[in-house]
Amino acid sequence: MMPGHGEVLIAEGDPRLSEDEERLIAEFRRQLDEGMWAAVPTTRPGSGRRQALLVKAYQDVPASADRVIFFPRAAGG
Amino acid sequence: MVLALLVLALVAAALMLPIAVRTVRSRTDRRRARWSRRRAERRELRDPGRERRAEQRARELLRSCVNDEEWAMYRDLGFIRVLGRLQAEGPHGLSAPRRRFRGGAPSSEASRGPARTGAEGERQAGYAYLIYPHKPIVAYVPRTGRLLSEYCVEFPELAGAISHSRLPDSDDVLAKWMALTADERRLINESNMHLPGRQIDPARVRRDLWRLREWERLRRGPDAPVAPGR
Numbered sequence: 001m002m003p004g005h006g007e008v009l010i011a012e013g014d015p016r017l018s019e020d021e022e023r024l025i026a027e028f029r030r031q032l033d034e035g036m037w038a039a040v041p042t043t044r045p046g047s048g049r050r051q052a053l054l055v056k057a058y059q060d061v062p063a064s065a066d067r068v069i070f071f072p073r074a075a076g077g
Numbered sequence: 078m079v080l081a082l083l084v085l086a087l088v089a090a091a092l093m094l095p096i097a098v099r100t101v102r103s104r105t106d107r108r109r110a111r112w113s114r115r116r117a118e119r120r121e122l123r124d125p126g127r128e129r130r131a132e133q134r135a136r137e138l139l140r141s142c143v144n145d146e147e148w149a150m151y152r153d154l155g156f157i158r159v160l161g162r163l164q165a166e167g168p169h170g171l172s173a174p175r176r177r178f179r180g181g182a183p184s185s186e187a188s189r190g191p192a193r194t195g196a197e198g199e200r201q202a203g204y205a206y207l208i209y210p211h212k213p214i215v216a217y218v219p220r221t222g223r224l225l226s227e228y229c230v231e232f233p234e235l236a237g238a239i240s241h242s243r244l245p246d247s248d249d250v251l252a253k254w255m256a257l258t259a260d261e262r263r264l265i266n267e268s269n270m271h272l273p274g275r276q277i278d279p280a281r282v283r284r285d286l287w288r289l290r291e292w293e294r295l296r297r298g299p300d301a302p303v304a305p306g307r
Contacts, residue, residue, distance in 0.1 A: 001232075001248045007134045039255040041142040050144045052255035069142075071252045072244075076269035077213065077229035 001071040010070065028058045028068065036070040128245070135247035143254055149296075154288055156209045157250060159257050160202040161216070207285065208253045210246035213276050214268070222286050224273035228265060230256075 001007060011027040013020030032038060039052040040061055055061050061068055140148045147157045204225060207215040213227035232244060232252045244252065256264040273279050 001135075001244055001252065007131075007138045007248070037256070039259055041255075050142065051258035052142070054256075054259040069138075069251075069255065071248070071255070072232035074230050074252070074256050074264055074267045075233055076267060077231040 001069070025058045028061075031070045032056070035073050037073050039069050039071065040065045041067070041069070132245040132247060135245035135251070139247045139251045139254075142251060147254070150289070150292070151247075151250065154285065154292060156207050156285060157254060158289060159206045159208060159254065161204040161206065162261055206257060207282065208250055208257070209277070210249050211243065213271070214253060214257070215273070215277060215282050217282070217286065222283060224279055224282055227271045227273055227275050227277060228268040229271060229276065230264065230268035 010031065011024055013024050015021045015024060028038065038055045038061075040055055042051060042053045042062065042065070043049070044051050053062070055068070139151065143151070143157065147159075151157050202219055204216055205219050206228075207217065209215070213229040215227055216225040217223060218225065230253065232249065243249070253264075273282070
């Protein structure tokens with residue numbers, strides 16, 4: 001998410017391919033280094049309710065996730 | 078005599094040269110900065126729909142992430158309700174024994190979180206939040222409508238600070254929703270807590286809660302029973 005622009009596609013690829021995976025990991029780290037939070041929209045097992053999962057490492061991203069959303073870190077207003 | 082004057086003139090020119098060069102250079106830099114600002118402004122004017130398109134993309138992203146009921150709520154009412162999940166303690170240390178005394182859900186049920194969605198889930202939840210775009214998150218007690226606190230939270234970015242723009246409304250709501258559903262305690266701790274009324278008119282919130290109740294009643298059906306106390 002970017003101010004004034006909304007959702008912007010940063011990177012995409014197939015994590016099963018090593019080249020794509022390296023690029024995705026590099027971009028993931030770059031976003032976190034810039035102070036962004038990473039969240040994965042998921043579904044709670046049992047209830048089926050949608051929720052988000054904050055991830056701090058690429059390895060924490062669920063295998064079934066099709067996207068990771070980066071947004072600015074929360075701060076007191 | 079003339080030769081001496083010429084020599085003096087040359088020496089003076091040589092001494093003045095660096096100052097003249099610095100002056101010309103700084104004026105050129107200022108002019109270039111002015112031109113680039115004007116070019117950027119002209120680009121913005123040629124694209125007046127940028128913010129509208131950004132909000133449209135943000136709405137589509139929000140819709141794809143939240144529950145269907147929450148999306149319909151935001152579309153129709155302009156805010157999203159999220160049930161609180163810190164049942165045993167509440168958003169700021171409301172302990173389970175005290176909640177039982179007040180008629181709240183027992184801790185065993187509470188620890189599992191809200192069992193159902195929608196109005197039924199709200200009745201079972203000890204507290205809930207209202208998420209507005211670019212306004213504080215409001216915590217309230219669903220059973221009584223009592224407003225608990227305002228949680229002021231922002232998602233600042235350095236680029237936004239420079240360009241004086243902010244996240245589209247729907248992106249702001251989505252960011253709060255993701256942070257709240259992923260790690261409620263962390264978001265509450267990161268925010269600035271205030272008493273109700275600090276930034277949002279309590280009358281407006283109560284009106285929105287009434288709109289929410291009517292909206293849910295209409296979704297359930299006009300013949301559905303109204304909960305007591307409402």
